[in-house]
Structures are given as C-alpha cells and as structure tokens.
Amino acid sequence: MTEFFTPGSSDSSAEESSSISYDIAIIGAGPAGMSAAITASRASVSVVVLDDKPRSGGQIYRNVDASPLPDAEVLGPDYIKGAELTTRFRRCNAHHIRGVTVWHVGDNGEILFSDNGTTKRLTARQIIVATGAMERPFPIPGWHLPGVMSAGSAQVMLKSDGLVRDEAIFAGTGPLLYLIVAQYLRLGGKVKALIDTTPKQNYLHSMTELSGAMRAPGMLIKGVGLLNEIRKSGTKIVSFAEDLKILGEEQAEGLSYTRGGKEYSLPASHIFLHQGVIPNLNMTQALGLEHDWCKQQLCWKPKLNRWGQSSKSHIAVAGDSGGIIGADSAAAMGRIVALNQLVNLGVISALEGESEAADDLTFVASQQRFRRFIDRLYRPLDQQRIPESPGTVVCRCEERTVADLKKGFELGGREPNQLKSQTRCGMGPCQGRMCGHTVSELLANWRNQPVADVGYYRLRSPMRLVTLAELSQFTDVTPKAKKTEEVN
C-alpha cells in the first residue's frame, strides 16, 4: 500500500515544508534505486522513491523479505543478501511510494504516476532513473506463441508465487539462464532440457578478456558452478545449438534446433527463452537523453559520465538501465549518482563527493573487465537478434513480421520512426520495448550502415497504459512533512 505524508504533521525543517518540489526523485527500488535513496537521504534533503512493485527489491531481490517459498535460501546467496539492503532502505528517510506506475517523467522534473486508479503528480529538482534491465527479446520463428515465455518470467513466477512448470525447455544463453534453471532444479522442478546457444567461438574470443575476469574470480566460479550443478542433476544439456524454432501453429508444441548441421526437435508445451538482459530504455529515451549504441553489449544505452550523469545534467541513470553492470555495481552506482546529486544540490562539496565515492568508483571500474568477458562469452547469436525468416514476428503488439517491415522499408521507412508510421511496428502498448532493438539492427542490416546511424524510436508518454478515468483525476504530491513510520 502506498502511504503519504500527513499534511501539517510536526516538521522541523522550514525549508522543506515550504517546498512543493522534492530535491531528488528516484524511479525504481532495485539495488541501484535503494542504494541511491539510502545515500541521498540526509536531514535537509527530501527524497522520494517511486516503484511499481508492492515491495522493494527490484527484479533481483523480488519479494526477498516476503518469499512464498518455505526456504528462500535455495534461490542462492546473491538473492538472500538483498534482504540486508531492503532493510536499510526501509529504515532510511526517503518517502517510498510503492505499487504505483510511473507513466511520465519530464526533463522539467515533472513525474506523473498512477496510484489506485488516479493520476498523481510530483516534481523534483534532480531525477535518478533506476529502472533496471529487461530481457533481450528473442525474435525467432514462433516466439510469440502461447507457451513461450522468457526465462525471467519463469523466475518471477518462482519468486512471487513459488510456481514451477515441469518438463519445460530452457533455451538460449547467459548466466541468468543457468541461474534460473538451477533454481528450478533446487525446488524439485523437472527441466526437460537446457538448449545452450552459446557458440563455440565465443569461448575462444572471450579468452582474450579472461585476464580481466580473473580479477573477479568469485563471479567466474559462480557461473561455472551453476552449469556443473545443472549437469549433475542429470538434466539434458545441448551445447552449441543453432537455428532455434518454436514448433506449433496456435500454441507452442516444441522446439527445433540444429547442432553440427543436423536438425533435432523436442516436444514441450512450455519453452522459456533467454539471451541476456538489456537496459530498460523507455524512460531514458522518452526523457530525450542522448543514447549510444554499445557494440560490446549490443544495445542502446544512455550516454553517461562516470558519475552516472546523463546528457541532461539534472538527470542521472544508475544501475542496469544505464548499461548492464549487475547488482553489486548497480548498488555502487546508486551511491555514486546520489553523492553527485548531493553535490549538484549544494548539500555536500565536490571534494566530499569525490572522497565518499572513491571506493565505489574504483569498484565499478574494476568490474568492467569482468563484464567485458561475460559480454563476449554470452554474446547472443546474430540469427537470434536479427531475424531473417520472413514470417518471424518482430512487433508482437501489432503482429508485424520481418516481411511486413521489409515492405515498409522499401516504401521509404528507412529509420525507425518512419518505419513505425509506415507499418505500425512499435505503436502498440509495449512502446517498442519488444521490437526497438530488433528494428534498429534490422534497418542497419538492410541499409548496410552502423546501428548508431539508424537510431531508435522517438518515445512519448505514457510509458504504461493509463485509463482516461485515471488521467481525468489529477492531484499533486508534495514533500509537506517528514516521513511517518512505515508499516510493514
């Protein structure tokens, strides 16, 4: 439940009571957002944190203090350690507005969100976007059929409802895929097969980055350990799989793949796909921040300096929404951007900011070497990002296929926005989340130009569907008083 400040309750700070604007607004309560809030919450600073989930923790620490599982320890130590962070976050002074949907963030500091069927508005001098990552779309033939889900959704079901789908196939690549399969197995779930699409050459290419990875041996061992655990359970693992296709007309009935030039197929009614995560772009794009195409991670990310500050100086991006860095770096970046914004607000000096952030800045830099290794090793196959088969659906909302887009391209839709106007690809409720990257890469291919020259969709609010009734009722939220004690 969302709670609000009690107007007129005891308040020692005259400055705060006269203000109608928050000093800092943080969007997202994952590791980056929570750490930023803890660091930013000082006596004279009003901080508000908005999150769409009823409990803090983000994706990684989802429900960490209220797991439906009898023994949440099976989800692993990386999950359990989130409880410490969520506890500190709960105790900090930030105003935490939970279970609300932020659907507009303007570069003028205006934030609009849906709360129990009404629209609320607040304003902030500084904004921290910490909206995390989303799974990379997996546009292969049949990926839109019922029965096909992302491995991340399998994990959400696990963390939120303790739900396991037996005899499912997991396919793709990346450490999160192995973690989810391992979590499934630990809970007694039966996994039909893990179809690994990490190509052989990735292992070779990534070796050049291995020296960097060795600086973070703990993390490296973690990845190898998971695969060993899956192997030991007796689960079928197929390596170096290619040409993935979902079988079935109306509903997923299985998965076909090739290995060493031979075609195989496996029947299954539940198929979970995963090939890594990419920044959740909708908010940073809708804010009009400058973005770059990252060749290492094959995704768009906002242009940020080492303090996480974007092309608009009062807007910072922390955590995976600024480029995939993982939970520990995200937490460190949360603290770094918060310190920088305290400097911007004149609460602390630049020197104090530098010294307080020193350790975190060093940590984040050191992790980048390991990230290069991971990104190289789990680089998703071109054929799984840039679909060639004419019938493969690219835009799920408007059901537009590769062939539809090719036709629109030939009619003049040469950049994403023209193609969108021409074909409606990207016009649906997901605001291009599921097709934006595919469209950028497809157009780059067809134009034979770098993705950076092709660009991305111009995005607009609302970032989530809002009903007319919600929009028609409009109230303001202001930092009128100190935070009241939070009730769990």
Place this chain on the structure above:
Amino acid sequence: MSVNTTSQKLSSDVLVIGGGIQGASTAYHLAQRGVSVTVLEKDTVSRHASGVNAGGVRLLGRNIAEVELSKAAMQRWQQLDDELDADTGFRRRSLINIAADENDLDSLRSREQQMHSLGYFHEVMLDKRELLERLPHVADHCVGGVVSEQDGYAIPFHSTQAFRIAAERLGACFCEGELVEQIRKVGDSWLVDTKTQQYQAEHLVNCAGAWGDLISVMIGDNVPMSYSAPMLMITARMPHFAGPVVGAVSRPLSFKQFENGTVLIGGGAKGFADRANNTTRLDYSLMANGARNAIEFFPIMKTACINRMWSGLEAYMPDNLPVLGKSMRAEKAYHAFAFSAHGFQLGPVIGEVMADLITQGETRFDLEPLRVNRYERKTL
C-alpha cells in the same frame, strides 16, 4: 521510383520548400502537368504536422472563406486512393458535432441559416433522437447535433507518402535533410541555398508549415504567424462504439474510432512548441481536461486505456485561416502554409491550386481572404 540526375534536382521549373502534404500534393499536381519540380525538406517527408495530425477529413464547420476549397478537396478524397494508386486509409464515416445544450443548438441554427443563404446544404442538423441513432453511446445530456455525411478520416503519414510516391513516379524529386538557409532572386531565377547545395528554379512555393513565416520573410512577405503544439492521444483497442467521427459544438472534444478499435482523441488543447529543436512538450493538466470531456460525452470511454500521447508543430494565423496564394512582394513566388490545424483535408486541392497559379497564372477559387498581406495596416 524515377531516376533523377543531380542537375535535374538542382535546377527545376519549380522549387517547393516543405515536404508535408501541401508540398507533396503541389509536387504531384505539377509533375502531372509535365513541370519539373524539386521539393526541399529539412527533415524527412511528413515528419511534422502532416505525419502526426489527427487525420480528420472534415468539411463540417469550415470557415466560409474555406468552404469552396474544402468541398473540392472532399470530392477528391472520395477516390483519392484510386487516383494515387495508394492506400491513404481514407474512410467516409460522417462527422457529427454534438450539441450539449440549448446554446449549442442556437449556434447551430444560426450557422444553418447562414450556410443555406450561401447555397450550402452539406451540414444537416440532428435532433436528440437522430443523434442517439447515430451515436448510441452518447451521454444523456446531449440534445442534438449537426452532421456532414461525406466527412471521415485518413492516415496522415500514408496520405502524405502517397502524394510523394505518386509525384516521384511522375518525375518529381524530393530532397530530405535540406534546410533552406538563404533565398535570393537573381534575374529570373530563384536561388535557394542549403548547407551543401544551391538549388535554382523559376518558381518558388512556400509549403513550410510551422516554419512558413521564416521562408515567407526570406521571400519578402511578413506574416503574423504563430506556432503551437496541438496534443493528441490514442487508446488501446476497445470494442466498437462509434462509427462517425465525433466533435462538439462548443467543447474541446474530438475523437474517431478506427477499424482496429483504437480511439484517437484530440480536441485542440495545445502543449508547448520548441520549433528550433523540432520538439514539443505536452501539458498533462490540459490532457486531463480532455480526458474528462471525453468521459462526460461518452461514459464508455472511462475505461479506455491511453496508449500514446503526442503533439506536432502547427502554424496558426490570427484568424485561423491559411496563407494561400501569390506572394505580394515577389514575382513567381507562392504561399501555402499556416493552415492553423485544419490543412490536412485540404491537401488534395491545395496542390491543384498551386499548380493552377504556376501554370495558368490563376485559380478558380477566391483566395482574397487568404492573401499573405491581409494583416498589413492599410493606414498609419
């Protein structure tokens, strides 16, 4: 697509500035008559108002100065897809303006009298029962309305592209990413400089939309034009509840439901335009008013989900009428801009008017009320 040589691009009979629907239609009509024409567009064709407007194809409620043009355009729309061999998305659906009270009915009655006296009979008043028959979901308090049967909507981006592609088929050139920096008349030629090129033509047409005043000044005509950002929103698909396009006599309400079930809601509320940066900002409190209005007139829309909101850059004259016709200060220069948020429907006929002015020196329409210098002071 035709193959055009560079020299053909750089030197043509007519140079059109602005790749919106008016520019594309002008190019089409000229190319049809064998005139060589080049269109300069600073961004991409139909990037601004022509690509993102509400797509209303409206004859109902037109200012008297525009009725003849609008009627001619409406005839063209009925078979435009065949003419251009394209899909503009035009659907004839009729347009109803709803009367919410007796005052609204009074305005409708006096409008009817005026239209009838001028010999126009395309606007027909509806009583409450007739209104309900056509719009069963309209709120109880609505007392009547007025309908124009030929009206409807089209898909703006597709319509503008349709003119462009038809024009290109006939040999017209479209140059995108060409921002005009300077215009000069040297002898009988217009010389137009962009950052990288110089274009030359005998005739010059200003179809620059929200940037029309800047081009107009370069030609030599001052205009008191302003620009703004009318806002729109579109819902996710919902069950069909409205066939006709809907407006209101005295409230900022306007919407249409497309065949796919999505509902486009306008109403004229304006956001903030930043012309220099090609961007607009939305005013969400005004959007909230629009939402309230829609619900008040159509309670079924309460649960409609808004999928996108946007606004485009629009040019306005103080009298909300376009600038249309010959330049007053320069020979062989022509204007068609500042359509004040209702130029889309006129597109098919504006190209014809421009082509007539250029190839015949005159048009069958009375453009006197739309002349570029209508705001110049006669006496000091």
